[in-house]
Amino acid sequence: MDESEHATEESSNPHHWFSHLLDRFDEFHARFEGPNTIGNNRTFWAVFWGIFAILLVYPMIVNTFVLKTNTSFFIWVILALSLSIVWGYSGIFNFGQMATFGLGGYAYGVVAINLTEMIGGTVLALLIGVVLPAVVMAALGYFMFYGQVSGLYVAIITLVVTLMFNLLLTRTSGTTIGDAQLGGLNGMSGIPTLELDVVAFSFDLTPVSEYYLVLALMIAVYLGLRYTVNSYYGYVMIAIREDERRTQMFGYDIRKLKTALFSAGAALGGLAGVLYVSWSGFIDPTMFGLVSASLPIIWVTVGGRGTLLGSGIAAYLLQYTSNELGAMGTGYSFIFLGILFILVILFFPSGIVPALRDRWVAWSTTRKQSGSVQEGNS
Amino acid sequence: MRSKQGTNDGPKTNEALLSASGLTKRFGGLTAVNDVDFRLPKGQIRCLIGPNGAGKSTFLKLLTGFHTPTDGTIYYKGEDITSSHPHIRAKSGISFKFQKLSTYQDLTVEQNLRIPTQLYTDGDQLDEHIDELLELVELTDKRSMPVTNLSHGEQQWLEIAMTMGVEPELLLLDEPTAGMTIDETEKTAGLVRDLIDEDVTVLIVEHDINFVRGISDMVTVMHNGQIFAEGSVEEIVTHEGVKKIYLGKSVEGD
């Protein structure tokens, strides 16, 4: 969990302005650092912004197809981060995170189709796509958490509710809401792309600007969540995950907190859903199926439940891999994923990224130790 | 630490901080707590003893709101709290230490202390308060360690500090010395005694009669879900009936 070998200790740098810059660099990142996240040193952030820089120039070196596909991976990363908060940090085993994604997507679709003429219509649709899943899940959360439902039973109820959405949406082949045809199993198509034309500036999202928007949101969500989990709320989330009753005995209203977390996670899942539907112009009820519902759970499990970074990386790589396997035209991609999955659970129970982190820490500690006396056990 | 108001009711007054009447808890066919009437005056340190299965732990859990009673009423500071939620009771000053060690294993020592204290102390005084608590349990130099690196005794003390973090007026301790060495037990006794200075009322479930003798004013004996006897330590130790119910029974665990 903990890895606080800050790289700040070195002093005597001859270039003062440079060391000053480095200090500012560390200072800026300090608010995102803490024992609840992976990557709390200068090297990590240097790599992080390095990758970010590569991603910034990425659209200039690839074609539209690759760019579009990458945009969708970023959206999946946001979804994975939302489950990482709800399940990984707060311990609420939510089988319905994909349902929040689907709800957000459907809400955006319906509103955007109806308000397609209106200036700022899609922005309003985005807001509704975020708020609706939050409200629905707040209601479900209230129902569950105030009724003392917990653990496995939360998983079962969220799964059952997800499947009910699936069942009901499949039946909407003739249902219209305003101009929007829900379309039953065939799904809803013709959903307009997000248009950021509010007051100050206005542009239609091209694949490139869409890529930048989603990239910016992904980075913002990641940093925002890092900030959150290393703050007051972060400790409380972990406290709830580890021992609900204990935490309650300290005076925390865990019913309220869990409902709030559940709902906030849903808002984030909804945001991802909105972005996805804006990206694809299409959504269908398979989003609420058993297989889809388990996808975010796979990402978070493989990447590491207690880490935002791990969940995000796993989402990206697993979606990428299944995409490529899909293009190779084999029926074996599910078998591959299933085996990967079991191996991770057996050999890296806390996830691949934390396991790699531990290796790295062990390696760098021994290296330091052999050089000088180790500073501070961490 | 928060200064306690109403210093005029010093320790050992007769005003009950906590009382229960007709308190009953059934689990299916089993009656764990049976029609208990109980008074705990403000400022007292009370030990609750009794043989295995006497209902002591259940009784404590009823007081914290962990279990809802089948029947009966609980008053705290004159208010009926029978149906109030555990976190409400915690906020009104009832703090509970589980028998089972329940520090947060994924957090550091300092973060463990932060969880309870940050609800009750203003942001600018928080760090100071945490320092005080760390000092109290002598864990200052281990503040940024993961809890998993602590010994069992240290974790127990940390947890006592955590229960102190909520600024309790009533502290419920469920077997705080369970699994401790003799030295550790002594240190724990010292810690609990210090609480008197903090003007905290304490109810302890405990087996170790030496431990009880060292800290307690009054002892309540439970048996078969009911209050069997009540009195000073000396009275209880010499009580014929109490001897009888302990006879042939294990004095371990509840």
Added chain:
Amino acid sequence: MSLIESLFGFLILALSHFGKLALIALGLAVIFGIMGIINFAHGEFILVGAYTTAMGYHAGFPLLLAIFVGGLAAGIFGLIVERLIIQHLYDRLIETLVATWGVSLIVIQLVRIQFGGTFAGIHTPLGSIQYGAFSASTYRIALAGAAIVLFASTYAIFMYTRYGLHSRAAMQNKEMAQCLGIPTKRVYMKTFFFGSVLSGIAGGLIAPTVSLTPDMGTNVLVEAFVTVIVGGANVIVGTSLAALSLGIIQAPASMLFGTLGGYLALLITTVLLIRVLPEGLTGVVE
């Protein structure tokens, strides 16, 4: 439709719902009740049982023997899964759930690659019984009887065998059982095998009434889950009561609002029941 006839129709329907729910839930309930883990690949154990039964049947075995072989095949499959995966994950509920989900993915896909979209089914035996203007399949009613027999046998095994004694002890208190020298790991292994056999037999029994597809396990999984959760920890009483009451709720709902209505009634009842009785029906019984 006369009152008597509709009552009879309702009874038969409730009975066949009960039979199916009880059969598909029993294996899951045994594993959940004793080991406390949720087997997400449960549906695939049923699938293995059903496919093997069909293969045996087409190879010329009598149906009952084929069903027995199906149960055995699922049991062996269960044993392999337990040895390879489950035994490393005891006491880790969520990990087991996720790992068995992985098993389920693999099995479905392998079956699909091996056997294609569907598999030749078994003709429903025993004909039909007539009541007034109505008739129903005798075999489906017999399934309810089979469920009762299976429950009774499971009960007998728990009550009167050494394994049963051990498993009940392990269920009550694992630490205590270990102190008493009960080899809990062996008990768990046997339990997983036993649960798998029961699932396989259930698969074999329902095989003549449904189409055999790689998704058949996924289709029954939710119903099985729901029955076990509603039932609670008590394997025999809880699960059978849950199957009965869910069957009684599903039957009129599907008569009134169609199959979808019945299915929704099942799910909604479950959600409400978990809310009211977090321990499941077991909590009421005890």
Added chain:
Amino acid sequence: MGARKSTDRSGQTTPNAHGSGKNSRRRFLKAAGGLGSAAGLSALAGCIGSLGSDDETIRIGTLYDNSGELGFTGEGKDAVTEMFLEEQDYELLGREVELISYDPAGDNTQYQNLTRRIIQEDEVDMLFGALLSSNREAMRPIVNENKQLYSYNDWYEGGVCDQFTFINTTLSSQQRPMIEFMIDNFGPDYYAIVADYNYGTISNQYARFYAEEYGGQPVGEEFVPLGVDEFGSTINDIQQADPDWILSLTIGAPQASFFEQAEAAGLDVPYGSMSNIAGTYEHKTFEPPVMTDTYSCFSYFEEIPTERNQEFVEKFKSEYPDFDYVFLSIVDAYTALQLYWEAVELAGTVDQEEVAAAYESGDISVEAPSGTVAMDPETHHATQDMWLAHVDESHEVQFLDVDGNPTDEPISEQVGTSDWFASECQLASESTWDDPITEQYIPEEGDLTE
């Protein structure tokens, strides 16, 4: 639509007769070492995609499931595509034809990804694909956005009115001769068992409309969710309603359990089916007499007794022995290629806008295994012959005429779309390549009768 493998094939593995040939032509994107350098690799893949184009070669793309629930159906379509291309020596307009196929595995997200890939990276000249309507609807937004010529050729409920899409298959409205036949021969009261999603409910609307037109009505309707295989209450309900015949719109293998359960319950009512036999050959997969007295009306059955068809069936089965029933989806894929070939030859180019114009010329008509199939310029749907098949006690198929007499002729020739759709959808006159209509019209209550 559940593809079924029949009994004697059950023990075998994936078809291999056509597998090897196809794989060699299938474009593989290297996913090796995918973990670790994802971003870099997809960048690379992108470059290869745009560099690899060769103006001389004509590229045909197919997106049919080769795995997943309907994998077998897609394999059949890819197999027949290969057979057709071999018949043409992989040549069109004297240029080489390259086939690019991917397997979306029944997953709509994959359908979208691969549609993007096949259009933007592989730059196909013509795209064939989708099995279910939902797959098609997942593809269409991308197809339209990229102005890609596209063929859909698997039976569906009808209603797609799209500048870029050309459709040849049996529509629900084209099955109307069956409704008329059932009402005339068995009586007006029918009970409908309908798969509860778009295909089922919309087809049921057509059925109800035509039934009314021919003097019949439903005495009961049951909507069954996909994947449900429990029909106890349905059978009860049918017995209570006591219909003259049952309209079957069951979809997928689980729902086909209905027939087995009805047989076991002793239900003895003839079936008029809009979804069985031709595409999913229940008469081959169930043991007789489960499907006895099923009447089914489609543009194609393997049993169609014409010489053209029997030759086709023989050739296909000898080349792809894994398929022992040539189902509708296979033939529709073949016919779709025939239609494209004719359109390209008429246009003299593969330029997509010009080929679309050729499709719309009104001169596109081919001799398909099912008979004459013509492309209707306004609706972009095929006009074709309809056959009425009757399944007997031993699960043999005979074709019947309107009076129920055995015949070697279709029950109705050159059947077009419903009048309602024909009046709604006028692509040739109202839509252009640059200002396209890309809709799916779904009849609302009362639409059909007007």
